[in-house]
Amino acid sequence: MLTAQVAHVYSLVGIHHGMTQAPLTTRELIIAAAVDLFYGEGVRGVSMDAIAARAGVTKRTLYYHFVSKDELVAAYLAARDQPTLATFMRWLDETEGGLSEKIEGMFQRVARAAGHPKWKGCGFLRTAAELVNTPGHPALKAGALHKKRFEEWLTSLIAADGLDDAPLRARQILVLLDGAMSVIMVHRDPAYAEAAGQAAAAIVKSKA
Amino acid sequence: MLTAQVAHVYSLVGIHHGMTQAPLTTRELIIAAAVDLFYGEGVRGVSMDAIAARAGVTKRTLYYHFVSKDELVAAYLAARDQPTLATFMRWLDETEGGLSEKIEGMFQRVARAAGHPKWKGCGFLRTAAELVNTPGHPALKAGALHKKRFEEWLTSLIAADGLDDAPLRARQILVLLDGAMSVIMVHRDPAYAEAAGQAAAAIVKSKA
DNA sequence: GTCTATAGCTTGATAGAC
DNA sequence: GTCTATCAAGCTATAGAC
Numbered sequence A, B: 001m002l003t004a005q006v007a008h009v010y011s012l013v014g015i016h017h018g019m020t021q022a023p024l025t026t027r028e029l030i031i032a033a034a035v036d037l038f039y040g041e042g043v044r045g046v047s048m049d050a051i052a053a054r055a056g057v058t059k060r061t062l063y064y065h066f067v068s069k070d071e072l073v074a075a076y077l078a079a080r081d082q083p084t085l086a087t088f089m090r091w092l093d094e095t096e097g098g099l100s101e102k103i104e105g106m107f108q109r110v111a112r113a114a115g116h117p118k119w120k121g122c123g124f125l126r127t128a129a130e131l132v133n134t135p136g137h138p139a140l141k142a143g144a145l146h147k148k149r150f151e152e153w154l155t156s157l158i159a160a161d162g163l164d165d166a167p168l169r170a171r172q173i174l175v176l177l178d179g180a181m182s183v184i185m186v187h188r189d190p191a192y193a194e195a196a197g198q199a200a201a202a203i204v205k206s207k208a
Numbered sequence C: 001g002t003c004t005a006t007a008g009c010t011t012g013a014t015a016g017a018c
Numbered sequence D: 001g002t003c004t005a006t007c008a009a010g011c012t013a014t015a016g017a018c
Helices: A001-013 A026-041 A049-053 A061-066 A069-093 A099-114 A124-129 A138-160 A165-189 A192-206 B003-011 B024-040 B048-055 B058-064 B070-092 B098-112 B123-131 B137-161 B164-189 B191-205
Strands: none
Touching: A001 A192, A001 B164, A026 A049, A026 A061, A026 A069, A026 A124, A026 B003, A026 B058, A049 A061, A049 A069, A069 A099, A069 A124, A069 A138, A069 A165, A099 A165, A099 A192, A124 A138, A124 A165, A124 B123, A124 B164, A138 A165, A138 B164, A165 A192, A165 B123, A165 B137, A165 B164, A165 B191, A192 B164, A192 B191, B024 B048, B024 B070, B048 B058, B070 B098, B070 B123, B098 B164, B123 B137, B123 B164, B137 B164, B164 B191
């Protein structure tokens, strides 16, 4: 069980994606614990004590590496940025067909992922929801940056397919994706991703 | 300023929507304070002390009317259910044109509302995001019930217009609406509601 | 039904040794 | 860089008087 835990940690920080497998630094260990706990229970529901215990360090060490909890929350989202993008890129790649089929396949993969008991919605949206009353919070900036990158990736996909109005279509698909994850979080019903996927596919097909 | 505060309170609990204007009971005062603070700062970011102080009662009185904070959070969302539905119904009614124009107008009203400094996304989604790690929480049930009612309302609208596949179209529009509110919360950019509104209008126009 | 007062615990962050 | 120990403040919830 401790072995599985460690494997999970490696997966969460994206270490095994073609990188050298050096042992985790203390900082990486802390971020891995933060990713696990903040995503699982919400950033306001997790104490610095809990993070330190999960990481196997003392709070003093934790505060040596991160000046405050706010900075650690921001580091949590920054650590999830590229791995999250890579996951969606992989989901798109692994679907056969043209762009509309690939987009719809991406939504189906979201539906499947949402069935796992550990799935708890989009960590970026959930963190933004918790911290929206503190403008300027570093984690809000990290979350907004990720969503912008995601939207840019969608735009480039659509433009590469030769479609006009790529920025608008990408924006609509992003809204459908974030909406699907939000509503599934509420109802625990993956069918919303299927419905959203059909709408997204139609957006990529229309007008030409 | 205290007067404006009280007016706001009346608006939030929906007392002035054609009801008699009896003075607020203590319970209603507490719920009004909860609505204000929980929506503004998040349910985990607001203490029972803060609610009591805002309501002008002691904590002992607060716990006389609500057995726990969890129940008060659920009461907050239950209090927002009908007023929220009424607001969206009004936004739809106030837009001229056919159903697709009305739906798009509803999204434009969301965009406008999101420009107000006090707007902080969808309170139901934000509360779900905070409490998703506590399955069975009474507030999660209240939030899910509201979203179901909203979806049913959209379904009835679309069916009344003579369109086929009303449940699917309603579901897609709900996802677009919740997605728009989520992404606007992240970027503070109402343009996402415009893009989502166009997609929603297209969904109501297609196929016949 | 509302009050004053407080129990019992957890929080984010820090002091100072090594 | 990591440790033990701890602070001052905040938290949910309750005791008991009126």
